[in-house]
Amino acid sequence: MSKYLLKRFLLMFPTLLGVAVVIFVLIRVIPGDVVELRMSGDRGSASQQAIDEERVRFGLDQPVWKQFATWVWGVVRLDFGTSMWTGAPIGEEIKLRFALSMQVAIMATIVAVLLAIPLGVVAALKQDTWVDYAVRIFSIAGLATPSFWLGIVFILLLLIVFKWLPPMVYTPFWVNPWQNLLQLVWPALAVGYRYSAVATRMTRSAMLEVLREDYIRTARAKGLVQKLVLSRHALKNAMLPVMTVIGLEFAFLLGGLVVTEQVFNLNGLGLLFVQAVAHRDYTLIQALVMIVSGFFILVNFVMDVMYAWLDPRIRYR
Amino acid sequence: MGVLLEVRSLTTEFATSGGVVRAVDGVSWDVQEGETVALVGESGCGKSVSALSVMRLVAAPAGRIVGGQVVFKGRDLLQLSEEDMRRVRGREIAMIFQEPMTSLNPVLTIGRQLTEGLEIHLGMSGAGARARAAELLGMVGIPDPERRLTQYPHQFSGGMRQRMMIAMALACEPSLILADEPTTALDVTIQAQILELLKDLSRRLGVAMLIITHNLGVVARYADRVNVMYAGRIVERGSARELYANPRHPYTLGLLKSVPRLDEPRRARLQPIEGQPPDLTRLPPGCAFAPRCAFRVARCAAERPALAPVGGAGHLTACWEAGRLDRAPALR
Numbered sequence: 071m072s073k074y075l076l077k078r079f080l081l082m083f084p085t086l087l088g089v090a091v092v093i094f095v096l097i098r099v100i101p102g103d104v105v106e107l108r109m110s111g112d113r114g115s116a117s118q119q120a121i122d123e124e125r126v127r128f129g130l131d132q133p134v135w136k137q138f139a140t141w142v143w144g145v146v147r148l149d150f151g152t153s154m155w156t157g158a159p160i161g162e163e164i165k166l167r168f169a170l171s172m173q174v175a176i177m178a179t180i181v182a183v184l185l186a187i188p189l190g191v192v193a194a195l196k197q198d199t200w201v202d203y204a205v206r207i208f209s210i211a212g213l214a215t216p217s218f219w220l221g222i223v224f225i226l227l228l229l230i231v232f233k234w235l236p237p238m239v240y241t242p243f244w245v246n247p248w249q250n251l252l253q254l255v256w257p258a259l260a261v262g263y264r265y266s267a268v269a270t271r272m273t274r275s276a277m278l279e280v281l282r283e284d285y286i287r288t289a290r291a292k293g294l295v296q297k298l299v300l301s302r303h304a305l306k307n308a309m310l311p312v313m314t315v316i317g318l319e320f321a322f323l324l325g326g327l328v329v330t331e332q333v334f335n336l337n338g339l340g341l342l343f344v345q346a347v348a349h350r351d352y353t354l355i356q357a358l359v360m361i362v363s364g365f366f367i368l369v370n371f372v373m374d375v376m377y378a379w380l381d382p383r384i385r386y387r
Numbered sequence: 388m389g390v391l392l393e394v395r396s397l398t399t400e401f402a403t404s405g406g407v408v409r410a411v412d413g414v415s416w417d418v419q420e421g422e423t424v425a426l427v428g429e430s431g432c433g434k435s436v437s438a439l440s441v442m443r444l445v446a447a448p449a450g451r452i453v454g455g456q457v458v459f460k461g462r463d464l465l466q467l468s469e470e471d472m473r474r475v476r477g478r479e480i481a482m483i484f485q486e487p488m489t490s491l492n493p494v495l496t497i498g499r500q501l502t503e504g505l506e507i508h509l510g511m512s513g514a515g516a517r518a519r520a521a522e523l524l525g526m527v528g529i530p531d532p533e534r535r536l537t538q539y540p541h542q543f544s545g546g547m548r549q550r551m552m553i554a555m556a557l558a559c560e561p562s563l564i565l566a567d568e569p570t571t572a573l574d575v576t577i578q579a580q581i582l583e584l585l586k587d588l589s590r591r592l593g594v595a596m597l598i599i600t601h602n603l604g605v606v607a608r609y610a611d612r613v614n615v616m617y618a619g620r621i622v623e624r625g626s627a628r629e630l631y632a633n634p635r636h637p638y639t640l641g642l643l644k645s646v647p648r649l650d651e652p653r654r655a656r657l658q659p660i661e662g663q664p665p666d667l668t669r670l671p672p673g674c675a676f677a678p679r680c681a682f683r684v685a686r687c688a689a690e691r692p693a694l695a696p697v698g699g700a701g702h703l704t705a706c707w708e709a710g711r712l713d714r715a716p717a718l719r
């Protein structure tokens with residue numbers, strides 16, 4: 071058991087290092103750096119000397135490998151440095167936004183799982199009946215509807231029907247949970263619906279496949295009640311592929327909700343990402359990429375753990 | 388000894404894209420208490436579907452039992468509510484499946500899969516159920532049963548999985564076991580072990596058994612009576628001894644000639660039955676075996692022969708030319 075997971079665990083570190091190298095090199099290949107962008111903002115072009123001085127201040131005159139080493143050493147100590155654009159410490163910049171994005175991602179995942187698993191299972195059990203068709207239409211609609219559009223519809227409906235708008239200023243959960251949920255439940259629903267569509271379809275097809283398996287027939291032949299056949303014998307097997315979809319989608323949500331964040335006036339990581347790229351804010355981009363991809367890799371590892379937990383054939387490898 | 392199970396005019400169909408497949412076509416057979424009956428025939432002749440129909444486990448919605456009765460201990464199983472039928476499955480009639488590799492759930496322990504039947508039918512639980520499960524594993528010849536209970540199917544060999552299936556079938560001491568080719572997926576030495584085990588246990592526990600196989604060699608050794616099935620119908624029935632000594636249907640004869648026999652000289656050549664089984668969606672009006680039959684006469688293509696008594700007690704065959712087969716032992 072532990073050998074497989076240990077391998078998976080150790081594999082996370084070279085993967086992260088790979089990400090670090092790629093992002094570090096890539097942003098330096100893109101023409102235009104933060105110093106040029108900032109200086110050109112000061113009416114006309116700044117003198118070459120001023121630009122060079124700024125570069126020295128940020129350490130951009132150093133050889134790339136040295137810059138890299140300095141940065142990585144910082145990251146290892148969880149010190150991402152300061153933003154090249156605002157000069158503020160990156161840890162501070164990101165903290166609240168990370169909390170917000172993470173909360174939306176978690177809530178959307180809960181919405182998706184609560185919708186997808188029952189709907190997918192019911193659709194599979196009632197294959198080719200009106201129930202199945204209804205679920206399929208619901209999930210195809212989910213796939214075809216952009217989350218931000220659904221978000222706009224939510225806001226308009228709340229405004230027109232209930233003459234009420236969700237709060238537009240972020241309140242952390244630990245400050246005022248009710249206020250916080252009032253704001254975030256809408257983006258979570260908008261994103262969760264679309265996300266559930268993918269997972270519903272996966273649940274349905276995995277369930278259909280599992281229900282055809284010989285061991286399901288064996289379970290029925292033993293005289294088990296339908297509920298046990300489903301919950302004990304079918305669901306656990308069907309959850310393996312569904313979990314993969316849910317995990318990947320969850321990891322994506324953390325940094326991937328640019329437009330939806332804008333619709334709901336949320337200062338999440340997605341928006342920050344876009345701004346950081348626009349400003350060529352090297353340190354901020356690097357920090358965001360490391361955090362988002364680090365999270366992605368971590369979710370992958372957690373999925374490996376869950377796979378091993380669900381499937382003994384993996385556990386004993 | 389009385390009748391335990393009596394299948395009357397059972398008909399099961401599958402709706403497929405190529406048309407309706409009548410996999411079991413008005414078939415009747417029975418099993419007496421404590422008896423071992425064989426159901427023999429080529430691949431695709433409807434053996435598994437017959438057994439699944441008895442359990443009412445034919446894959447819906449494509450498959451459907453369209454007619455007949457399955458009278459078990461005086462009750463027609465086809466008339467029971469789903470809940471009452473569930474109480475029969477595993478408790479009164481157990482089934483052993485053809486594919487030991489895929490018939491066990493890969494994500495549940497052997498112990499879990501053994502105890503759940505005990506829990507649901509006998510109300511056992513916890514340590515009691517586990518002790519009984521270990522006892523069952525021991526009974527089917529799996530060493531170190533306590534430890535094995537905590538393992539998963541992938542840690543078992545094919546032969547051990549089939550033993551486990553037998554243990555599962557025996558768990559609630561049913562009065563009938565339907566063993567669907569319990570050994571085809573296994574290699575020859577293991578086959579013999581498993582069959583001996585089944586025979587031994589069924590005799591010791593007084594369980595009646597339907598053994599499904601396409602191997603007449605197996606039948607001779609383990610069955611009291613034999614039903615030979617072809618294209619969804621029974622074409623011959625009789626005691627195993629009788630069928631071996633004096634087959635009265637050309638198909639049975641063909642099956643016998645296609646397996647090696649210890650009671651004949653080694654040089655006797657094996658003769659496979661020529662041709663293919665018919666397409667079940669469009670069966671000929673007459674005898675389904677006629678196109679492949681060496682004894683065919685004009686009548687065979689037009690009229691279907693019914694099962695009728697021949698020779699010894701309880702020996703029936705569905706062949707117009709049964710008399711000719713009897714008079715010509717040299718043909719064998």
Ligand SMILES: Nc1ncnc2c1ncn2[C@@H]1O[C@H](COP(=O)(O)OP(=O)(O)OP(=O)(O)O)[C@@H](O)[C@H]1O
Nearest residue numbers: 401408410429430431432433434435436437446449
């Ligand atoms: N789920 C199904 N859908 C459609 N047709 C089916 C289905 N199951 C069985 N059949 C058809 O019913 C017929 C009988 O199948 P069955 O499984 O009973 O054969 P068998 O005698 O057990 O053969 P084997 O020795 O290969 O196990 C076959 O022609 C098969 O094509």
Ligand SMILES: [Mg+2]
Nearest residue numbers: 434435485567
């Ligand atoms: Mg079969």
